[in-house]
Amino acid sequence: MDVSTHKDALLRKRSEILSAGAGAKPIQSTEGTSSRQGDLADQATGNNEVHIQLKLKQTDAKILQAIEEALWRIEQGTYGVCRDCGEPVAAARLNAIPWTRVCITCKEKQSAG
Numbered sequence: 001m002d003v004s005t006h007k008d009a010l011l012r013k014r015s016e017i018l019s020a021g022a023g024a025k026p027i028q029s030t031e032g033t034s035s036r037q038g039d040l041a042d043q044a045t046g047n048n049e050v051h052i053q054l055k056l057k058q059t060d061a062k063i064l065q066a067i068e069e070a071l072w073r074i075e076q077g078t079y080g081v082c083r084d085c086g087e088p089v090a091a092a093r094l095n096a097i098p099w100t101r102v103c104i105t106c107k108e109k110q111s112a113g
Contacts, residue, residue: 001091003074006098010074013098014067017060066099082106 073079080089082103089103102110 001080001088001094003079006079006094007071007074009098010067010070014064017064017067021057021060063099066101069101070099084109 070079073081080094081087082089083101084106085103087103087105089100093100093104100107
């Protein structure tokens with residue numbers, strides 16, 4: 001298996017997440033708004049946007065962690081081996097999700113459980 005292609009993909013994705021995080025808008029404060037009905041609706045929308053931003057940041061953080069682990073596995077020579085069953089992960093799965101830790105069979109077992 002040629003891991004250099006996967007390593008390049010991992011490094012690109014890591015850079016993409018890090019640069020997106022650096023350019024993120026600061027979370028807007030809703031202090032100082034009056035309690036008129038329109039402002040309450042705007043505040044609710046703002047709170048929802050904050051919630052979505054936080055979810056995205058959490059997802060990005062999880063992907064970043066998985067990318068770091070995948071890069072470490074490349075260094076260790078264990079990249080592309082399923083963490084759960086020890087079998088090789090299919091190339092198509094690694095191409096789609098280069099930071100994956102498990103083969104599709106083990107992933108389906110996790111999802112079913």
